[in-house]
Amino acid sequence: MKKALMARFAGRVDMPDFSIANDEKLTPARLRIELLAGLTVALALVPEAVAFAFVAGVHPLVGLYAAFLVGLVTALIGGRPGMISGATGALAVVMVALVAQHGVEYLFATVVLMGILQVIAGVLQWGKFIRLVPHPVMLGFVNGLAIVIFLAQMSQFKVPGSIENTGHGMGGGEWLSGMPLYLMLGLTALTMLIIWGMPKITRVVPAPLAGIGIVAALVIGLGLDVPRVGDMASIKGGLPEFHIPAVPLNWETLEIILPYSVILAAIGLIESLLTLNLVGEMTGKRGGASQECIAQGASNVLTGFFGGMGGCAMIGQSMINVKSGARTRIAGIAAALFLLTFILFAAPLIELIPLAALVGVMFMVVIGTFAWNSLKILAKVPMTDAFVIVLVTVVTVLEDLAVAVVVGVIVSALAYAWNNARRIHAKTYATPEGAKVYQVQGPLFFGSSDGFIELFNPSDDPSVVIVDFADSRVVDQSALQAIEAVAAKYETAGKSIQLRHLSRDCHKLLTKAGHLMIDSDDDPDYEIAVDYGVRTGILGDH
Template structure:
């Protein structure tokens, strides 16, 4: 007998079978690379979310370690993600940091329950148009949230909603810092140029050949931008805001384990942010896992287990809340980097977390000199890569339903928030699906046979298509007494309670006029429903063939 609960079986246990020194070397190399890439992103995501940089760093360390150790994927990297920036900022703005921690812990419990009860596959039912819509909307909001630091504007407190942010930026544009703008612009330009500089045949490749090129090519662009531009700003004493001037010292020690102030009254107020964090975390992590499965070419890579992955995400989010962290999920950019660096098992993700921990514990004071404009430039680059902008160009190739879902979700995400966008998007998707399915059901009138009205039913007769039975009722009422009606149900593939009720109303109209209703050639599902409901027994003759009915 199959258990209703998923088995807790981390992918790490499978990956360690036959593990050897060669694979360990690849995983350590990948972990080092991803750890370096994650360093600026973790700080940038936390700052953009209205938190201190150490919140992002320790989320990447703790959640990243747990997700790799307990997850259901081979190469996925977990940690703070760009998609959460807008959500977390809104929660902090409205409820405060303490309630963010409670929401994160509760979302962790919900994610674990989704995985435990084998609901991981439900995430796949979210239409791709909605996913693209809210992803692009979040990318726009991330980019807008970084304009303040990119331009060096003197805004004491940045509001959380779209129009208020635009108003605040426009009202303080006179405080523009050209040094900050120059640093940010160079950062963005450098991040776009860096990977292209090492394409085969480029001028840099011709100038620097051999090992030198390979060494430079392995250095992640964000780290190059972070180090070079921070040194430039420090060496020239540029008047720009840095992590040190805004946040003071970054603690180099492990954060204390603290229980957030918890009460059921508070939890009831946090239902919406909790559901938002859980939904986005589930969608992002499982989408990331699917991308990893498509990109991975290593023979040791195993397809992800969605339920195990959600359980690991749940544990990570629950634990990280007790260390002052932020929501965590699977991260596409770092996962892709991990795969392309040669990762063969979750050991690479564990190494990435340990590398980050080592850097934070040893070199935290150096982060004080990082300009906020440089971090803004990195996040603008992340936002650009995060959005699937080509989908807007391709909209003309799709139906009006697809366009409305994508554009509607996009604009609702930007103007309101992700929760409203997904709720409205899913309602519209259901409405469009019902409408499309109703168009697939139709009734064809067949030429009269021996004085009987004969109709053939096609498709699924459900609540969205019952109106198409009305013409048969009208035809019966317009004829003389004693009319016989024959329904050929050989092409009726599905019937629900509303469809059955429509047939019963047709039956009553025919009986009221002294006629008879015959239904023949029923498929298993419609026949079973009619028999269980007793409708089959009320028919004078429950026929199985057209010949018998006529």
């Protein structure tokens, strides 16, 4: 049993793959692009990790260690080269209550359990269910996340030390004013201008890195008094140390951490898998959903034992990485190692970088992430799809990503069920023998079962009625109940009903339902038309 489980686990994880599209070799030029993209991402990770640590109510190094460990493990064994993972706001807003009530040690234990749940989800291949997320939900997801990223940058336009962080960085604090505000806006705009214009001049250096470097050099050279990374917190620290969470190993502890672990695991996987799909669309290469689940879980288990707050995929940093030209795992690995280097050796230098430069990078990410074409198609797509796009966008901003996606999927599913329920109808004709045939059109399921029953008129029909399912499918128990209800009405009227042209799956479903269908020589592939009788009283009262 244990060997089989380990074999299945190993089958979900591929060895690190450094190849890029079309099997292009790892050339010096490619290596340069990957390393520079990793450096750019690492610089953008620093303020994000620190800010999310503040949101969760933990020390900044807890967020930085999470960014390093989660980023490194997922880059090595994740399901999609090019993705970047680390500490995120979506998880931090859930963690804050746990830390406030029980302390940081319970957070570490929660992160470990969260990772275990994610690994289980990967082994069981639950990641494949991300395919059920409709495209309108994806559009709402990217739009909402773009707005969240934008709002998160607003805290950088407030006086350092006055900010009361919330999930989107908008809580309290005193806004900058006068010359500090003008400098912040000007440097942010300059960074954005450099990122926009640099590709037109050269692609030797990733545009975001060029923007950060030029603006940082300008600020340091001129001695401008603007908020810098060091104003948020010191990022200097040592190597993360192995640490078993200091919590009692009892049922009470499990009752505390399990609800948080389930929520965090769900949010982390949803955000990671949606980012996986988004990056796949941008690069034209599919990723492995189950492998990504396992990678996220393994990274969080490791992070929990090394004093990190856990994490998941980061769409903003992933966009920076991909748009900087990264296509392999090298960039993600490099980003994690650069981040660790910053913590160990380069903290004084990194702390001099103006926040305006990093805000400018994130604003360009917002512009690139938001699905602007979705605004054009709102009037062209079905009203339900347009509603789902707007709904998911709003819920993502006001609540969180997981709730938004679940709500969007539910609304889309209900709309789909309603549309299919209205499609049920039947054509009728008489056979030479005098039987009446109802040729059912549309799927028979819980949404259309009432409409199906209303198609029949037992009092006026002849003694033999045939229901032809050549253009229909019997889907669920509600459909079986509807068939039996119709049969019971004809039985009460002293008439018989027969089923024709059942597909193989419909035949199997009907046969399984307590022999609802009277046995007959069956050819479900329609080579001959077999008429099946129906037994009543199998599924209970109607």
